[in-house]
Amino acid sequence: MTQDNESKDKSSGQPLPEGGPQANALLAAIVESSDDAIISKDLDGTIMSWNAAAERIFGYTPEEIIGHSILTLIPADLQDEEKTIIARLRNGERIEHFETTRVAKSGKLLSLSLTISPVRDASGKVVGASKIARDISERREFERRLVETEKIVATGRMAATIAHEINNPLEAVVNLIYLARLSPTVNDQVKEYLRLAEQEIERVSLIARQTLGYFRETAMPVDFPVSVLLEEVLTVYGAKLAYSGIDVHRDYHPSRPLTMRKGELTQLFSNLVANAIDAMPQGGDLSVSVEPEGESPAEGVNVLMADTGTGISPELLEKIFEPFFTTKEQRGTGIGLWLSRQFVEEHRGSIAVVSNTDAEDHGTTFRIFLPYENGLAQNVAPGGRGNA
Ligand SMILES: Nc1ncnc2c1ncn2[C@@H]1O[C@H](COP(=O)(O)OP(=O)(O)OP(=O)(O)O)[C@@H](O)[C@H]1O
Ligand SMILES: [Mg+2]
Incomplete structure (x- = not known):
């Protein structure tokens, strides 16, 4: 991949505020040290600058990605997003905290929060965009686990209630079978049936207690x-x-x-x-x-x-x-x-x-x-x- 954009400022791609080379160097240093990926692109979606965090998050070096289309980073099923983004940028709109998915060089899908702002030239015309991307994969994963845990807890409690309800009649049946077995009129064959029935009910009761997680004694x-x-x-x-x-x-x-x-x-x-x-x-x-x-x-x-x-x-x-x-x-x-x-x-x-x-x-x-x-x-x- 070659870089054919010598004239563009590699660090930010944006017209920098007045203040001379020192101010530019300072801004470039800030961009480079940011924890968030900071990327700029023109209105065709061509990537113009790429900071260190972008390299860390996406896995491409600046040499590999600058000059290429931003679509490289967008999963196939989300490529339409780019059209909407560009249309909004052309209107001078800023897009804040847009949570979406992008794809790293390794093919891994990343959960990102994007803030995209139009970049204007000296005459105020929108010529491109700067994009700040924050990796929220960890937060998303944490949220997903939290929701899962809550669901498990809620299901567990529901199950506990059901187990409680099931165990009452079960206990009664166990006692009835026990009484039936004691009856002198019951012959050995029937006693054996009752013993097996009792065993099976014990099993149901155990399953209810174990799988429904509630120990109703x-x-x-x-x-x-x-x-x-x-x-x-x-x-x-x-x-x-x-x-x-x-x-x-x-x-x-x-x-x-x-x-x-x-x-x-x-x-x-x-x-x-x-x-x-x-x-x-x-x-x-x-x-x-x-x-x-x-x-x-x-x-x-x-x-x-x-x-x-x-x-x-x-x-x-x-x-x-x-x-x-x-x-x-x-x-x-x-x-x-x-x-x-x-x-x-x-x-x-x-x-x-x-x-x-x-x-x-x-x-x-x-x-x-x-x-x-x-x-x-x-x-x-x-x-x-x-x-x-
Ligand atoms: N010591 C307390 N001080 C203040 N509010 C209480 C107290 N104990 C119970 N409550 C109120 O009574 C409600 C019902 O309590 P309960 O223990 O039945 O359910 P919970 O604690 O909300 O949920 P769960 O115990 O099922 O996880 C609580 O949500 C709370 O509003
Ligand atoms: Mg409670």
Whole structure:
């Protein structure tokens, strides 16, 4: 490729402001050191100048590309863009932050943001264009991954809801089969059929739990201290709490272990902590307390989780337990509290909230009451196939 444009200024191709050779050299140096590709072309689309960043981004040396058509850089299916660009430039228009795709020497497609300005001669006539191209491939890739991640998260949460719904009837069927097998009138052949049926249902249940990513415990409930469970959750969120500038205050009164579905209560408290973190982007205080309620032997435990976050206005407070109600747009799915309430009810407990949005005194407190007599101890799965 030869360069036949000796007369053109290789650095910028534009009429430079008055100020003599020193000013020209300064401008040329600025263009050369730019991180963005700076390219100039005439109105026929012939490339006239090409800086170092253009070489880095597109892979052509100035010797290889100057004098050639700008179409070299445009993918075949986008070549019509050039006509539109030239027409707009002839009208003296500037094109800003036009996000498009160009092709490098290696054939690799590049995501670029282009700003193209007309270049005029001394009489003001448009004679060409200068183009600044910023490589946004990385940003595009990042955005693409982000959207993908969000979709996965949203799908995951949806799946969790479905799994939850599927597992309830499945659990019932498993129990019915178990009872049928115990019946003295059932002969060995039928018992064998029932055993196989039970096995298959176990499999469905496992698939639902695994592929739908939500562990709805069909396993045996466990006796576990609520304060220890809270500590486990706070440990998981420890780094995030610290990073968000949130101080955690604990007030654990001794209470005896509760028979619980541990996975469910873990989800419940995790969502409360995650919500509190979201409500305190500028930091704040999270107070967690566990206290026994009622006479001895205590009726149950009260867990209080109080944040000094934004608070929830009375209109929204009515809606927070509704499925898919969220104020977090893309980030939230709005099933956290909805599921939380179901989990609490399965433990025969209750969940209540008070919130304040006053400028002086704002924050939200969730109160969860979990009774010791929750029916789970009798509900131990047949055959004792439980784990902690
Ligand atoms: N501690 C809190 N402070 C302020 N607002 C809260 C708090 N907890 C919940 N909310 C409000 O209630 C809404 C519903 O909460 P929920 O946990 O159900 O869903 P989410 O957090 O938006 O999404 P998800 O938990 O599904 O990711 C939130 O979007 C938020 O507006
Ligand atoms: Mg939530």
